[in-house]
Amino acid sequence: MIAGDSGIIHALPVRRAVTLIPYQANIAGGCTSDEIFMKNGSTSSAAGKVQGRNAAILINSMARASQETRSARKLKQSRQLQQRAEQLMPGGVSSPVRAFKAVECDAPFLVRGQGSRVWDADGNEYIDYVGSWGPLILGHADAGVIEAILSAAVNGTSFGASTPGEADLAQLVVEAFPGIEKVRFVNSGTEATMSAIRLARAFTKRKYIIKFEGCYHGHADSLLVKAGSGVVTLGIPGSAGVLDEISQFTLALPFNDASILEQAFSKYRHQIACVIIEPVVGNMGCVPSAGGYLAAVRAITKRENTLLIFDEVITGFRVAYGGAQELYGIRPDLTTLGKILGGGLPIGAYGGSAEVMNLVAPLGPMYQAGTLAGNPLAVAAGRATLERLRDNKAEIYAQLESLSAQLVEGVAAAAKDAGVRLSFNRVGSMFTWFFNSDPVANWSSAAKSDTAAFGRYFRAMLDAGIYLPPSQFEAAFLTTAHSKEDIETTLRAARASFAR
Numbered sequence: 001m002i003a004g005d006s007g008i009i010h011a012l013p014v015r016r017a018v019t020l021i022p023y024q025a026n027i028a029g030g031c032t033s034d035e036i037f038m039k040n041g042s043t044s045s046a047a048g049k050v051q052g053r054n055a056a057i058l059i060n061s062m063a064r065a066s067q068e069t070r071s072a073r074k075l076k077q078s079r080q081l082q083q084r085a086e087q088l089m090p091g092g093v094s095s096p097v098r099a100f101k102a103v104e105c106d107a108p109f110l111v112r113g114q115g116s117r118v119w120d121a122d123g124n125e126y127i128d129y130v131g132s133w134g135p136l137i138l139g140h141a142d143a144g145v146i147e148a149i150l151s152a153a154v155n156g157t158s159f160g161a162s163t164p165g166e167a168d169l170a171q172l173v174v175e176a177f178p179g180i181e182k183v184r185f186v187n188s189g190t191e192a193t194m195s196a197i198r199l200a201r202a203f204t205k206r207k208y209i210i211k212f213e214g215c216y217h218g219h220a221d222s223l224l225v226k227a228g229s230g231v232v233t234l235g236i237p238g239s240a241g242v243l244d245e246i247s248q249f250t251l252a253l254p255f256n257d258a259s260i261l262e263q264a265f266s267k268y269r270h271q272i273a274c275v276i277i278e279p280v281v282g283n284m285g286c287v288p289s290a291g292g293y294l295a296a297v298r299a300i301t302k303r304e305n306t307l308l309i310f311d312e313v314i315t316g317f318r319v320a321y322g323g324a325q326e327l328y329g330i331r332p333d334l335t336t337l338g339k340i341l342g343g344g345l346p347i348g349a350y351g352g353s354a355e356v357m358n359l360v361a362p363l364g365p366m367y368q369a370g371t372l373a374g375n376p377l378a379v380a381a382g383r384a385t386l387e388r389l390r391d392n393k394a395e396i397y398a399q400l401e402s403l404s405a406q407l408v409e410g411v412a413a414a415a416k417d418a419g420v421r422l423s424f425n426r427v428g429s430m431f432t433w434f435f436n437s438d439p440v441a442n443w444s445s446a447a448k449s450d451t452a453a454f455g456r457y458f459r460a461m462l463d464a465g466i467y468l469p470p471s472q473f474e475a476a477f478l479t480t481a482h483s484k485e486d487i488e489t490t491l492r493a494a495r496a497s498f499a500r
């Protein structure tokens, strides 16, 4: 799908011009309407630009008019906020999937969250299954987390120096994760995976890395190869600006296929520094490993002296308190964390055995640093979140499991009753309904999903007050704040949406 700067333009008369735009222009965040106009025969002079802008406004307002009929909700404020944001920020967003391009509707601007609910700028209320893309396992504005943030904030928001809370959080991480003896805090999941790969290369003195198709590990250059998440949502294979000289060292293999992994190791013997994997994929939708796949990946990497990195940015503290490595009983060499670790504030981390982590500066030669790393507010929110999860582990994960099962299976049953072809994957409180008659086990099967049907369902659910991830290829999440009533409301909405 090719989408314009604001609104969906593929149904508009300029389509031919859009398809003429070279591939590179499209992947740089969707072509702007100015570009469309200029490719369509205008000049690049100032006057041409003004004309181009007018055309852009026209195109945008046509696109909006076509979308307005799609929504039963009042969205005036959100639309105005979007228009303003688009003047100032690419696509009006700070991260691409927030633009709702794949689901062809206006994105609500959110102004408040409490528990399982969020409210938009027009006052519409939604039951939220995005949870800020995973971090908010305790729901929005949890009282304990907010209190921890406020108490930390009154003492200063950042020092660029060590604080006692960092080691408290590190202790929680080390105790939770079988594969972590030492941990380094960074600001995001992207920094965590990028640093873990640098560390793996430093440790093994090898160049190549292996990742899996449809897995997303953040937007570092070497990882934007056949990535999932927003990259597949926008239908692009990678990113402009990533040099071939860098991506040539990233081998992207199909997920859930140990024999292909073996073949890669025979071809690149003694050259592979690490294998990085989402042990339960969240970024082509939720896709668990099948059979003994993770155990096979562990055995092969061990035999080849290649470091195994579990990217647990989503799964850490989510599928079990100790992440997928606890759930499946497999110990990776390095683990990356983010999301829940910061309780809704920006943080990331990478950790592993003391032997490997001691290569990180200032102890060793692998350099990595951060002005705001280990920020006291993020550390406080993370501690409050993890302590709650740790102290109530048995009840919390049992409740998440049982409510998630009711929700996911209930929606699947509603689809079946309505004759809608749906398959689903779920591991604990992360899940995806695929508009796909077949089970989804890797990117090629996920890609066969009917994204148009997903879009129709998504819009109907949003109109009914249910906020789902705005892409077929993203996982949804439950929080401890979701109630049985929330699930029942959602199932009623699903039945009505499938019947539409």
Ligand SMILES: Cc1ncc(COP(=O)(O)O)c(C=O)c1O
Binding pocket: 133, 188, 189, 190, 191, 193, 216, 217, 218, 219, 229, 278, 282, 283, 311, 312, 313, 314, 338, 339, 348
């Ligand atoms: C598995 C995984 N790894 C890494 C990242 C990157 O994290 P961040 O967005 O915090 O940079 C994400 C983001 O969604 C992710 O899902």
